[in-house]
Amino acid sequence: MPKTIRIGTATARPGELTWGEIPVSAGVRDAIRPPLVAVANGIDSGPVVYVGAGAHGDEFNAMEAVRQAALWLRPQGMRGTVVFVPLQNRAAFDARVRRTPADGKDLEDCFPGDPNGAPTDVLAHLLFEHAVARADYVLDLHTATRGGWNVLHALCGPAAAAHAARSRALAQAFGARVVVDLAGRAAGLGDRSGWGLDRYLSVQASLRHIVAATIEFGEGGRLEQDQVTLALRGVQRALAALDVCDPLVGAAPAPSEEPFLARESIAVRCGTAGFLHVVVGPEERIRAGALLARVIGFPDDVEEIRSPADGVVVRLTTDGAVTPGDRVVVLAVP
Numbered sequence: 001m002p003k004t005i006r007i008g009t010a011t012a013r014p015g016e017l018t019w020g021e022i023p024v025s026a027g028v029r030d031a032i033r034p035p036l037v038a039v040a041n042g043i044d045s046g047p048v049v050y051v052g053a054g055a056h057g058d059e060f061n062a063m064e065a066v067r068q069a070a071l072w073l074r075p076q077g078m079r080g081t082v083v084f085v086p087l088q089n090r091a092a093f094d095a096r097v098r099r100t101p102a103d104g105k106d107l108e109d110c111f112p113g114d115p116n117g118a119p120t121d122v123l124a125h126l127l128f129e130h131a132v133a134r135a136d137y138v139l140d141l142h143t144a145t146r147g148g149w150n151v152l153h154a155l156c157g158p159a160a161a162a163h164a165a166r167s168r169a170l171a172q173a174f175g176a177r178v179v180v181d182l183a184g185r186a187a188g189l190g191d192r193s194g195w196g197l198d199r200y201l202s203v204q205a206s207l208r209h210i211v212a213a214t215i216e217f218g219e220g221g222r223l224e225q226d227q228v229t230l231a232l233r234g235v236q237r238a239l240a241a242l243d244v245c246d247p248l249v250g251a252a253p254a255p256s257e258e259p260f261l262a263r264e265s266i267a268v269r270c271g272t273a274g275f276l277h278v279v280v281g282p283e284e285r286i287r288a289g290a291l292l293a294r295v296i297g298f299p300d301d302v303e304e305i306r307s308p309a310d311g312v313v314v315r316l317t318t319d320g321a322v323t324p325g326d327r328v329v330v331l332a333v334p
Contacts, residue, residue: 002014002041002042002043002044002045002081004041005039005041005081006039007020007022007037007039007083007130007131007134008020008021008022008023008034008035008037008130008131009021009022009023010037010038010039011039012039012040012041012075012081013041014041014042014043014075015041015042015043015075015076016039016040016041016075017038017039017040017041017070017073017075018038018039018041019036019037019038020036020037020038020039021034021035021036021037022034022035022037022085022126022127022130022131023126024122024123024126025122028102028119028122028123031091031100031102031103031119032089032090032091032100032102032119032120032122032123033090033091033094034090035085035087035088035089035090035123035126035127036085036086036087036090037083037084037085037131038070038083038084038085038086039081039082039083039084040070040073040075040078040081040082040083040084041075041081042075042077042078042079042080042081042244043075043076043077043078043079044078044079044080045079045080046078046079046080046081046242046243046244047080047081047135047136047137047242047244048080048081048082048083048134048135048136048137049080049081049082049083049135049136049137049138049139049239049242049244050082050083050085050131050132050134050135050137050138050139050140051066051069051070051082051083051084051085051139051141051235052066052084052085052086052088052127052131052132052138052139052140052141052201053065053066053085053086053087053088053140053141053142054066054085054086054087054088054089054090054092054093055088055089055106055107055108055140055142055201056089056092056098056099056106056107056108056142056143056145056220057089057091057092057093057094057095057096057097057098057099058092058096058097058098058143058145058146058220058221059141059142059143059220060143060220060221060222060223061143061217061218061219061222061223061224061227061228061231062141062142062143062215062217062218062231063086063087063093064086064223064228065141065227065228065229065230065231065232065234065235066084066085066086066141066231066235067084067086068228068232069084069232069235069236070082070084070086072232072236073239073245074245077245077246078239078244078245079243079244079245080242080243080244082239082244083131083134083135085127085131088107088123088127089107089120089123092107098145098220099120100119100120100123102118102119102120103118103119103120105118105119105120105121106120107120107123107124108142108199108200108201109196109199109200110123110124110199111124111127111128111132111199111200111201111203111204111205112124112125112128112129112132112133112199112204113125113126113127113128113129127201128201128204128205132201132205132210133205133208133210135205135210136210136211137170137210137211137212137242138201138202138205138210138211138212138213139170139174139212139213139215139235139238140200140201140202140212140213140214140215141215141217141231141235142214142215142216142217143216143217143218143219143220143222143227144216144218144219144220144315145219145220146219146220146221147219147317147318147319148219148220148315148316148317148318148327149218149219149282149315149316149318150216150217150218150219150314150315151177151178151216151217151282151283151312151313151314151315152175152176152177152215152216152217152230152234153176153177153178153179153180153215153216153217153259153314153332154171154174154176154178154179154180154213154214154215154216154259155179155180155182155197155200155202155203155213155214155216156168156171156179156180156181156182156183156202156206156212156213156214157182157200157202157203157204157205157206157207157212158182158183158203158206158207159183159206159207159209159211160183161183163206163209163211164181164183166211167181167206167211167212167213168181168259168261169241170211170212170213170238170241170242171213171215171259172258172259173237173238173240173241173242174213174215174234174235174237174238175230175233175234175237176213176215176234176259177259177260177283178259178260178262178283178312178314178332179213179259179260179261179262180262180263180264180265180314180332181261181262181263182197182203182263182264200214201214202214215231215234216314216315217230217231218230218231219318233248236248260285260312260332260334261334262311262312262332262333262334263333263334264332264333265314265330265331265332265333266308266309266311266330266331266333267327267329267330268292268305268307268308268327268328268329268330268331269325269326269327269328270293270295270303270305270322270323270324270325270326270328271303271324271325272295272297272301272303272324273295273297273321273322273323273324274295274296274297274298274301274303274321274322275295275296275297275320275321276293276294276295276317276319276320276321276322276328277293277294277295277296278292278293278316278317278328278329279291279292279293279294280292280293280313280316280329281313281316282313282314282316283312283313283314284312284313285310285311285312286307286310286311286312286313286331287307287310288307288308288309288310289306289307290306290307291304291305291306291307292305292306292307292328292329293305293328293329295322295328305328305329307329307331308331309331309333310333310334311331311332311333311334312331312332313329313330313331314330314331314332315327315329315330316328316329317329
């Protein structure tokens with residue numbers, strides 16, 4: 001039989017949805033602020049699912065989708081428990097910046113955290129030990145930084161084969177058209193993408209044998225109803241696929257075809273400054289050597305940026321001008 005569930009100050013009996021906070025110590029409270037948490041506790045037994053957003057303070061579409069999902073779910077008719085954390089990094093959100101203002105660290109690079117570390121490391125530890133580690137499934141929602149736009153795609157951590165298949169199924173239920181699957185990979189994840197993945201929330205959850213997926217979509221710094229709805233429907237479909245709740249009547253199902261399966265992502269960068277003319281589109285399949293973009297400098301210098309590999313476009317730069325080293329396109333490659 002279901003039991004009362006407590007996460008931080010949120011205590012939910014069977015059939016209840018309760019909001020609270022994950023407490024932080026007085027020494028770092030001003031630096032990181034307590035994450036908001038909602039616990040939806042069903043009336044029947046089922047899995048524990050963690051749904052988080054807002055590791056970066058400018059990911060408004062992801063935060064709003066998780067907030068709406070928490071208010072949509074009806075515990076009186078569900079199975080298992082869902083832990084919603086729509087504002088994982090409240091200090092960054094309050095400052096409208098991507099990283100924690102107190103130490104400049106990226107929360108997504110700090111899991112599973114350190115209770116004796118910098119403020120962001122402490123925050124990662126609190127989130128992971130109080131909420132993530134108690135889950136059977138994890139969905140961690142993100143958007144691109146400002147000046148970039150992500151296709152709806154997923155990253156699944158370096159789990160064993162059978163476990164990885166469940167993570168891919170979770171991502172597909174959400175609606176991901178591309179899945180970057182790190183199954184069987186060792187340390188040094190994300191080297192060619194240009195950013196480390198080893199300490200991502202979903203990667204660290206996967207190493208603890210939790211079925212987990214990072215979901216990427218849309219652009220940071222924006223609140224767009226179509227992107228919020230896209231992610232909200234994804235959460236609803238994923239929870240229905242886990243038999244936490246019944247399928248949403250009238251909602252579009254996830255695509256039935258298998259998503260494009262990639263083993264890594266590659267950030268393609270420019271070497272010069274100028275106006276950026278991208279010539280490929282989101283989710284476009286690319287062959288090695290294909291033209292991706294041109295950078296036009298003054299008075300008429302042209303840099304042609306070509307694909308280093310076969311793959312699918314999962315991120316596009318939306319800025320009209322770039323400087324040397326800027327990401328132009330991110331490809332998911334098999």
